[in-house]
Amino acid sequence: MLEYGYRIERLMAEDWVKPIENSIEGIRRGMTHFDGVEFDLRLTTDGELVLFHDNHLSKQQIEQIGGSKWTEDHTSEELAELGISSFSELLSNDVFANAWREHGKVACVELKMPHPNSKIAGSVNPRKRGKHARAMAKLTDSMLNEVGLEQTNVVIFSFKRRFRHACARANVRWPVAQLQPSIPEIGGKRMKRILAIPSFMWLSLAFHLKHQQSVGAPFLPCGLEYVHGYTRHLTLGRTFGLTGYTSRRLNRLRQGYQLYVWPTPIAIEDSLHTLGLTGMTDDASPHTVTYPGGRARWTRWASQPLDPEREALLRDADEEDHVALVEEAAREVTPWHELTDIERRGFLSLWRKRWSWERDIDELAEDASPNTMPWEVSRLIGHRGSGKDFK
Helix, strand or coil, X not given: CCCHHHHHHHHHHCXXXXXXXXXXXXXXXXXXXXXXXXXXXXXXXXXXXXXXXXXXXXXXXXXXXXXXXXXXHCCHHHHHCCCCCEHHHHHCCHHHHHHHHHCCCEEEEEECCCCCCCCCCCCCCHHHHHHHHHHHHHHHXXXXXXXXXXXXXXXXXXXXXXXXXXXXXXXXXXXXXXXXXXXXXXXXXXXXXXXXXXXXXXXXXXXXXXXXXXXXXXXXXXXXXXXCCHHHHCCCXXXXXXXXXXXXXXXXXXXXXXXXXXXXXXXXXXHHHHHCCEEEECCCCCCCCECCCCCECCCCCCCCCCCHHHHHHHXXXXXXXXXXXXXXXXXXXXXXXXXXXXXXXXXXXXXXXHHCCCXXXXXXXXXXXXXXXXXXXXXXXXXXXXXXXXX
16 A cells, blocks of 8 residues: 555655745645644735735845735735735645545644734724634635535634634634634734743643633644743643653643644654644654654654554664655555544544543544544644744
């Protein structure tokens, strides 16, 4: 058996160059190389959703098309001149759409709010910004309804305050989550971090987790700072981590409720999976087959799951054998959508016991099919497709 992601990977491996973040090529690559993708949407002046992260254009981009520096102040045609694709173009890409719809993959769709100085939804008027958020949510919901997805294939989230309220008013029918900590749209990277400090410090990870559960979010989008590094000690409440007793405390708290941790540096990726969490990675290179700790890297934790024997083989292999073993696994391991119901149930039972999930196996199995998985499952997600552009 030759799995679809393996075929693409082999063709790209020798002279592979990372695709641009949020590009169709990058998102398509992330969807086949990982268990799913995260990407960003913005709303243009002509009412189109486009794939772009930043709220402003670069100097070179402004020189090319002229006009305002704020992304939302342009039409989709103007942004297309810069190589910025529309959401509708992505949905019409067969490789991406088929993997999303038929292979149990997930897409995390982030709706980005405009800078307060932009003409569209400018100022800090909450009503004006709320109206913009509702328009984005309603359009996103409508377009997703045409793809043929299941509820466990997608989640819509945003940093916007009261985002769930905006989605409810827009009658969004897809799962919704609130990104934490809250980060405003104003300022540069350093200023954003400073402005996010109060939100980060005053509300604990335990609070965020329980709150997201209570409002029906499928998982908690969680900043890395809550579980790794010295910053995890700065929040109110108990400390949680990725190793030792603080990791066991985290799993006792969540009982299978999933955390999507962003960003996920390659150095902690293996620790996240060992703990049963989900990571958003920026490393989609086919050449990255070894973790810094020496273990072989496997990138489809859920959509092409490894049995304990194969896991042990990759864990204990010598580094010089990693490339051959990863390629062999890509050829031979059965992907999720080709497993039998009994085999899928077997993996869920294994993971439930390993990571102390609360729901019983029958409930979990009801959420499992060739094209769906329970939200409890640990996955590796491609951040902005195949990783962000480091500028």
